[in-house]
Amino acid sequence: MKKITIHEIAKILKIDSSTVSRALQDSNRVSPKTKKRVLEKAKELGYRPNLLASNLRQNRSNTIAVVVPRISRHFFSSTISGIEEMAYSRGFNVLISQSLEQLKREREIVNKLFSNRVDGILISVSMETEIGLHLNHLEQAGLPLVFFDRHCADLVNSNKVLVDDFAGAYKAVHHLIQNNCKKIVHFSGPQTLEIYKNRLAGYKKALKDNRIAFNDELVLVSNLLQNDGMQMAQKLMNAHPDIDAIFAANDLAAIGAMKYLKGIGKRIPQDIALVGFSNEPISEMMEPSLTTLDQFGFQIGTISCELLLDSIQSKKEKPENKTIVLQPELIVRDSSKKI
Template identity: 35%
Template sequence: MQKKEVTIYDIAQALQVSPATVSRGLKNHPSISKKTCKKIQETAQKMGYRSNALASSLRTSRSFTLGVIVPRLDSNFMSTVLAGMEKSAVELGYHLIIMQSFETDEKEKECARLLFNHRVDGLLVSTSAERGHTEHFAPFLTKNIPVLFFDRVPLDPHPFSSVTINNQRAGYELTKIMLEKGARQLLHVTGNTNLRVYKERLDGFRSALKEFSISILPDHIWQTNLGVEDGIRAAEKILRMKTLPDGIFVANDTCAIAIINHLQKHDIEIPDQIQISGFNNDPFASLFTPQLTTVQYPGTAMGERAVTTIVDLIKNKNKSPKREELDFTLIPGSSTL
């Protein structure tokens, strides 16, 4: 037989106080002494009391919960973003519900539906790698629930808020390093350019080549999933080229290091024969030989800013969407001459 749920009325009866006093004591209300709050909370714990967050959210129209959808959790960069989000959320009195889309639109839609039904107060999203569509976030806007994109932003972010870096500028700077050191046959290994983050890095690559009056060869732009296996396949493809590139800009560090490692196994000297730069400044980038030239992507700061921004939008429903760009730092390494 299922045991009856303990209520604030049960706690009040046990302590011979009013239910209102129990309710305030459980929330550390300033009108209740610290001693009484402690006694109420200890009694509630002993009796097995559980607060009903759903009922509370229905009464107040606030759940103090933020939904977070990320492409995948097995990413050092995303771990730093989530750490920043958790820090700011705790400071502001919010909890996070974190879900991953596994890089598919269908799973992203399912995550959005579940979080909407869970009555989150705001939604933070880094889009999946498939298409970056936004129709499934429309119900949030209908209910005036703010949606903020971070890192991976749709090509058309209107009418959503966003926190990013200037990926176009970062891509330009990384490519320019190799050009200034003599590279002329450059290759770009990127992700899905339907996503703004990769399109802008590609735009930066193109801008640098144009500045140096170098033709952009369509067959020197390769779209991949940017994983380790993608890096190995890209390296194999490079080894089969009649003329090796002398510079490669890879849109993340994981894939860049996989390419370097595989090329080195085939006696290609980095950077003497091929200069290579990555993106994100993952911890292993500085430990690898040669040390990878990359960009410091401020993951923790991005997570903190995303949460503080969306909480501000929750509290001020009439505010217009915010679009913020954080600073990045170029990290020169020995993978470029």
């Protein structure tokens, strides 16, 4: 089927193609009568605008990109939902990629997105990303960039939408202490990432404020997959069988620990209480249900996307950078009610 162009519409109507173009863009430089003729003829002929050509003229693709560690994680899928909702409302398309927690893959994705002229990038960095050198050149090139959840501390002039990980961890550990837990373990993620540094710091501060001595043997670091949780729980039972609580930096590790502990006959929460972080849907369906912290993924997505689009559409040469911090909510369920 032949694609109709503005030049063919102009030829049929015996007017300039520039007049047709202006009419289709609802320009006030074209009379209502001519505009009506152009729109009717365009509809009759099945004209469709060439968005690619239009975007190239404006030096804009009307497309943004999202890079997440894993789409399968509920938090990231929720965030993507919020991003797409906001992008759609403002006429932007969204490309989605996952790094699978690999720096090499993340670097390649970012370079391809930059080469394909996306208007901006939203990113939550991988567990292997220690410095943001591959992201710094985007900022230097003037491409708007917004971090959400996980960010690079060395890129101090970036836009960020974060969760108060310190406060969330503090709430979790304080809650366990209030429920008569004294020997509390922390399952942490790689300390190269700010979110896990802050969650560890919140854990330490809650212990200190409640006059419980910090023991570095009770902090175990992993990639926080479910299998990691099972392995760490087994290691703990061998080395510290008298622990009475675990605060995990995500729900998956907590669920893995719960499965192992139940398998060896431990009662939860009577013997060992558990708290996770991220409020995965499965955490409510576990038996017992898992106490956790809600990070408000959808809200983070909408705020992050709005921040990015505002930056893209700003008329300022260099818009002011912002850091927005949301407070996580402690959701108390059966896994931590020891009293």
